[in-house]
Amino acid sequence: MRAPQVLKGFRDFLPERMILRQRVIAILRETYERHGFEPIETPALEYYETLAGKYGEDEKLIYHFPDHGGREIGMRYDLTVPLARFVAVHRNELTFPFKRYHIAPVWRADRPQRGRYREFWQCDADIVGTRSMLADADVISIVIEALSAINIPNFVVHINHRKLLESLAIYAGVQADRAGSVYRAIDKLAKIGEAGVAQELVAAGVETATAARVIELVSTSGSPDVVIGRIAERLEGIAPAREALDDITSLFEFLAALGAPAEHYTLDLALARGLAYYTGPVFEAIVDEPKMGSLVGAGRYDGLVGMFSSHDIPATGMSVGLERIIDVVEELRLLDVRTTISEALVTIFPDDGSASTHEALRLVAELRRAGVRAEATLEEGRDLGRQFRYAVRRGVPFALVIGPDEVQRGVVAVKDLQNELQVDVPRATVAAYLRERVRAQR
């Protein structure tokens, strides 16, 4: 039989990595809940029609196929469009502003690369039902708190506004239907430099002199106040710019009031973001130490829910890319996580009778009742050396021995496998003793 493979871009996870993933998910969930977000879940499969027409060019990456009844099925491509559908369906059962988080896998038929898989998890937090920049500020502060809690060093949330980009296109004299290529060109500033962007802008139909002015404008750096002032001057008279600048001004004001550390967010006029549904502020969390692309993508999408109902409901939110976070955490060893779940192995003394087995089973049951993650050896008659080796190789921190000698003396031998220290603990108090030891290590 040939060795089976998993699909390209799909992966298995061994316990060690799975424990790390669960740890990161736990941190994110705690952060979301600390801000009052509630959990929801939606199906992995949707009618293709629900997903179609929401992502622009990326639509070709949606996995879709007919099911057995001939229905066109799409696998969810992100958690945002399903949320919009969810809100449209349950509009009358929700209280707005509705704040939800959703941690689940999504699928994209993309070509795999570093930090890029065909099945990956997104960890979203969104606020539906308010246009206020208070919501956008809340979302950005969550991103900053979450990435800080995971110990990601030197990350920066880049912030821009779709309407600012629109204004820029108008300023550049580009027709609305070609604006996309202008955004994409600008977005590459950090990557291909000013000359490269100029070239692409010209290719998109922008005059050389205008391209130069656009580039000069988007590369403006300095504190948000200064930059906002500069742009306001240049884009005066262009309607969307006024609106965008008001939003951005409030947003930065709220972020400061929330106490978000200034080194973790910045106004970046060159940030574009691809997804077609964004309408307002857009954000992206970037770390450049391990080159991983963006760890978090986010933005406001006021028109999306309206695509599923007659009511237009504004929304904003963000999406953490779990595998990119994990890749960074693993590469930089940012979190110190145990490699195994089990905390104690109760050995079975290898005599011929069943008395030692029963002693061990009584003990392990007692440990579990005390809240210790404990297991007993699963084979009788194995010599102690083997049992110890089993515990050590799996990374179980404690091994207990309850043999004839211990039983007679009314104790249990507790060995800390990390430092080789072994102590005899009275049988009556060993569960409490171990619970304390183990709690200190969690």
Added chain:
RNA sequence: GUGCCUCUAGCUCAAUCGGUAGAGCACUGGUCUGUGGAACCAGUGGUUGAGGGUUCGAUCCCCUCGGGGCACCCCA
């Protein structure tokens, strides 16, 4: 979707000019009948990613497919 690189044991790699494969680590057992991670000894493990072609003969050269990676596109 486009272009390029790559694939030998579970992992990291070796094999002269094309002459049908080897090491270290890991794993299993032993030295070791109340205590692991050391050392020593032995063992399991491969139709060289799959299929086809060229050749007397292919790990090596060619083609197709699959996996991994890089750049582009795009994105978490």
